[in-house]
Structure formats: C-alpha cells, structure tokens
Amino acid sequence: MANKLIKFPTNFTKSSKNPHYPPSLLRFMTTSKRVQDRSQQKRVHALEIAVEKNKIASKILFLLELLKHEPEQIIPIRSLDQHRRQLNLPKPHKLSDFIRKSPKLFELYKDQRGTTWVGLTKKGEELIEEEERLIAENEETALEHVTRLLMMSVEKVLPLDKIAHFRRDLGLPYDFRKNWVHKYPDCFRVFKNEDDVEFLKLVSWNPSWSVTEVEKKIMGITKAENHVPGMLSLPFPMKFPPDYKKVYRYAGQIENFQKREYLSPYADAKELKAGSVEFDKRAIAVMHEVLSFMNEKRLVTDHLTHFRREFVMPQKLMRILLKHFGIFYVSERGKRFSVFLTEAYEGSELIEKCPLVVWKEKVFSLTGYRGRKKKIETFDDLDGFDDNDLFESDSEDENTIRVDQSFKEDDTMSDVEYESIPRFSEMDIGEVQKAYKET
The missing domain is CATH 3.30.420 (Nucleotidyltransferase; domain 5)
Structure with a gap:
C-alpha cells in the first residue's frame, strides 16, 4: 500500500445503451461502464506513453521478422503490400516512406529492372543475430512459463x-x-x-x-518440491496514481478485499461457481500470474479473453480488469486494448527488464523519427500520431529510392513527445469504494 499511485477509472456512462459501439465490442466491456469514457477522463500518463512506444516498435519488429525469414533477407517492396494490416499501414501511405524513417535498420534500392527492394543494414543483421542468441538463452524460462x-x-x-x-x-x-x-x-x-x-x-x-508469483514475493518461497496448491489469502501488490490523495478513506474496503481467500490458479477450479466472489477473485489471481510470465508484464486484452474457458475465467473479463485498477491498468490506445500489471512499472518503464526487453528497446532507439511536429491537445489527436509521422514522405521526388543521409544520431524514436500526452489533476474517488463493495 506504500507504493506510488496510478490513475483509475471514473466517470463512466452506460455502454449498453450507446449506439456507437457494436455488440461484438460491448461484450468485452463492463455492462454499465465504457472504457472510452473512463480513458478520456482518467488515464495513466506514463503507461499510455509505454503503449504509444510499443505501437511504433511493433511495426519495426514485424518488418525485421519478415526479412529475417526471407532467403536473402531482402524482399521486393511491392510484396509488402499484402502485409499492410500487420504493419497497420493503410493506403494511401507509402511503404517506402515508412521504411525510409529507419535508415539505420533498413535499406532501399532498385535493381536493373527497376524493381524496388528492401533489405537489412549491417546493424539490422546484427540485431537479428542478437535476438536469436537471447531467445536461445531464454529457453529454460520459456519452458517453465x-x-x-x-x-x-x-x-x-x-x-x-x-x-x-x-x-x-x-x-x-x-x-x-x-x-x-x-x-x-x-x-x-x-x-x-x-x-x-x-x-x-x-x-x-x-x-x-x-507456487504463484505472489507467494514468492510475499512469502519468499524459492523452492517447494512438495507444494500442493490450495486456498490463499495473500494480498496483491497495488499501485494508485500520485494524484489520488484520499485513498486512506477507503483503506478498510481495500483491506477487506485483500484478506479475502481465493483459490490458487494451480488448484482445481472445476467446482467454482461462476459469478461468485471466489470465482472472480481467482480470475484476478490467474490474470496476475499470466501477466507475470510476460516479458513486459502486459498483454493485449483479447489474448487474455482467448483463454477464458481454459483458465476458468468470467465472460466479462474486462469488467474485472477495470474494477481492480490498483492491480491492473487497461489502455485502449490503438485498435486493441492493453492490460498492464501495474506493480511491474515505475512511470512508463519496467522495473525489471529481461534481456529480450532490453533488445527491443535497442531496436526502438534506432528507429528514425523525423516527422513534422504537430500540436496535440487531446488523446484523440494522438490517434494518427505515429502512423502519419512515420509514413508521410519527406522527399519531394516520390520516385527517389535512397536512404536519407540527413538522419541525425539524436533523431530517434526515443524522442516521442511525452509532453504532448495530457496529464490530469486529482481524480474523483467514488469509483474505488463502489468497486470494492461490489467485489
């Protein structure tokens, strides 16, 4: 409870009566609150930055992986057109403009027939080799998870x-x-x-x-050769936002929730009754455990919902993620929601970074960003931020295929405009009391 604080959801409206969202989307929301309304009012600035960085890096990682599996690690640029969806690169954006933004990783050139090709720079090849080595070194950890x-x-x-x-x-x-x-x-x-x-x-x-990650952290268990999973009453680590000044008023409700028993994610859950307090709290434990396995302690939420049946979790999984904002944080940046394990982050940074995360950040730092700056007043203005600036051409001659030599060492994606993402003042705290009373 002494951790730094994170923002949590408030000011929701009835989603089931909103005509702007299709039933397929509403299924993943709470029945009485909209993620979008919560997000527009009360977002965690630092974690939204982490999502924005990942949106950009994921495009580059996809292209690196695509080239990695080509026989000569080169591909005609026209062949990339079939991968626009994975790159999140809608027309009329040009693939060549996107690739020119990262001259330290990718090269463009034309052959004698006039076909434009994209390949890897020497640095790009080195990064691919480094990732393969790190994945091999991570094998035992991956096996366990x-x-x-x-x-x-x-x-x-x-x-x-x-x-x-x-x-x-x-x-x-x-x-x-x-x-x-x-x-x-x-x-x-x-x-x-x-x-x-x-x-x-x-x-x-x-x-x-x-043995769950919570048991390891709180009880200090390292080896348990004869461990039998059963009922637990261990508190989940929680973080709330720095501007949440009145958490002490509801400390009693939070403490009661934390003391409530729940079934270990590794125990047999077949007899649990859906909708019961025990059922829902076990779901929190499962989600906490799954997120703990992930390199970046976050996932897109539909990857969790895919496992509802296998992990015996409630159908309205999003509702639980939103209610327990001290344990999880949900961002709806981009086309897919992301969920964070809040204890794992300090600001926008992971507290503990595995070598594969460090490698990803290295790739990110070499990704060029020279797009025209634009004033961003709200989160809505960010919707096209990375796409437009990564894909718009800097060249007057659209037929010129070359690496832009004007790229400077400090012109990298690490310069994402942090201050363009708005901050919010002290929050309305009525939602925290209601969430813990309902649980």
Missing part, C-alpha cells in the same frame, strides 16, 4: 494457436510449434484432435512450479 500455463488450464491442455499469441511475450522462438515443443517430452506433448487442430498437453506436474 509454458508448462505453468498448462498447469493452470482446467484440462491441462491448450491449443497451440492460442499459445502462439504469447510467442514474443514469452520469448519463444519463431518456429516453436515445429521444433521447440517436441524438445521437452517430459513436460508436454503435441496431439491433434478430430478436426486436425494441434494442442499441447501437460505430461508431468512440477510441484515447485505451482
């Missing part, structure tokens, strides 16, 4: 396609479905169902891996 995901699942089975959603977050190799999963027959095995869908099935239970 994949096994623990299987241990938390109600049937001890997970579809390989769903695990693939976590591939980069867990530090798994690109081809893990073909090779990696077969290297550990003592932990799990691959099988296909009658529809030819591949699944990963737990082979052996590891008691020492059934």
Whole structure:
C-alpha cells in the first residue's frame, strides 16, 4: 500500500445503451461502464506513453521478422503490400516512406529492372543475430512459463494457436510449434484432435512450479518440491496514481478485499461457481500470474479473453480488469486494448527488464523519427500520431529510392513527445469504494 499511485477509472456512462459501439465490442466491456469514457477522463500518463512506444516498435519488429525469414533477407517492396494490416499501414501511405524513417535498420534500392527492394543494414543483421542468441538463452524460462500455463488450464491442455499469441511475450522462438515443443517430452506433448487442430498437453506436474508469483514475493518461497496448491489469502501488490490523495478513506474496503481467500490458479477450479466472489477473485489471481510470465508484464486484452474457458475465467473479463485498477491498468490506445500489471512499472518503464526487453528497446532507439511536429491537445489527436509521422514522405521526388543521409544520431524514436500526452489533476474517488463493495 506504500507504493506510488496510478490513475483509475471514473466517470463512466452506460455502454449498453450507446449506439456507437457494436455488440461484438460491448461484450468485452463492463455492462454499465465504457472504457472510452473512463480513458478520456482518467488515464495513466506514463503507461499510455509505454503503449504509444510499443505501437511504433511493433511495426519495426514485424518488418525485421519478415526479412529475417526471407532467403536473402531482402524482399521486393511491392510484396509488402499484402502485409499492410500487420504493419497497420493503410493506403494511401507509402511503404517506402515508412521504411525510409529507419535508415539505420533498413535499406532501399532498385535493381536493373527497376524493381524496388528492401533489405537489412549491417546493424539490422546484427540485431537479428542478437535476438536469436537471447531467445536461445531464454529457453529454460520459456519452458517453465509454458508448462505453468498448462498447469493452470482446467484440462491441462491448450491449443497451440492460442499459445502462439504469447510467442514474443514469452520469448519463444519463431518456429516453436515445429521444433521447440517436441524438445521437452517430459513436460508436454503435441496431439491433434478430430478436426486436425494441434494442442499441447501437460505430461508431468512440477510441484515447485505451482507456487504463484505472489507467494514468492510475499512469502519468499524459492523452492517447494512438495507444494500442493490450495486456498490463499495473500494480498496483491497495488499501485494508485500520485494524484489520488484520499485513498486512506477507503483503506478498510481495500483491506477487506485483500484478506479475502481465493483459490490458487494451480488448484482445481472445476467446482467454482461462476459469478461468485471466489470465482472472480481467482480470475484476478490467474490474470496476475499470466501477466507475470510476460516479458513486459502486459498483454493485449483479447489474448487474455482467448483463454477464458481454459483458465476458468468470467465472460466479462474486462469488467474485472477495470474494477481492480490498483492491480491492473487497461489502455485502449490503438485498435486493441492493453492490460498492464501495474506493480511491474515505475512511470512508463519496467522495473525489471529481461534481456529480450532490453533488445527491443535497442531496436526502438534506432528507429528514425523525423516527422513534422504537430500540436496535440487531446488523446484523440494522438490517434494518427505515429502512423502519419512515420509514413508521410519527406522527399519531394516520390520516385527517389535512397536512404536519407540527413538522419541525425539524436533523431530517434526515443524522442516521442511525452509532453504532448495530457496529464490530469486529482481524480474523483467514488469509483474505488463502489468497486470494492461490489467485489
């Protein structure tokens, strides 16, 4: 409770009566509050910056990975057109303009037939080799986390396609479905169902891996060879925003919630009744555990919702994420919502960074940003911020294909305009009391 504070949701409106959102989207929201209304009023400035950085870096990482798996690590630029959705690069933005923004990583040139190609610079090649080495070094950690995901699942089975959603977050190799999963027959095995869908099935239970991250942190458990998961009453680490001055008024409700017992994510949850207090609090424990496994302690929320059935979590998962804002923070920057484990962040930075996160930040620092600055008054103005500035051409001659030599050492993506994202003053705190009374 002595941690620094993070902003939490307030000032919601009835989403079920709002005609502007389709039913498919409303299913992932609380039935009585809209994420968008909460976000426009009370956002966590630092964590929104982290989301904005990731939006830009993900485009570059996708292109690096695409080139990595080309035979000569080069590709005709016209072939990239089929990947516009993954790059989040809608027309009429030009692919060549996007690539020119990162001359330290990518090169553009024309062959004798006039075909434009994109390839990697020497630095880009070195970064790919470095990532492969780090993934190999991360293999034992990835093995543990994949096994623990299987241990938390109600049937001890997970579809390989769903695990693939976590591939980069867990530090798994690109081809893990073909090779990696077969290297550990003592932990799990691959099988296909009658529809030819591949699944990963737990082979052996590891008691020492059934200790939750909360137990390790609070109780200091390091080895537990005979551990049997059961009921827990351990508090979840929480952070609230710095401008939340009146948290002490509701300390009693928060303390009661924290003391309430819940079933370990690794214990059998088949008998839990959906909608019960025990059911919902176990869901919080599952989400906390899953996020703890991820390299950046965050995920897009639909990756969590994909596992509702396997992990025995409630259908209205977003409602729980929003209610327990001291444990989680939900951002709706971009087209997909992201959820953070708030304890893992200090401002916009991870407190503990694994080597793969450090590598990603290195890639980010080499990504060019020279777009025209524009005044951004609100979060809505940020919707096209990175796309427009990354993709708009700086060249008067659109047919010129060359690396822009005017790129300067300090012209990097680390210069995202932090102050362009607005801050908010002290918040309305009525929501925190209501959330803990309802829980």
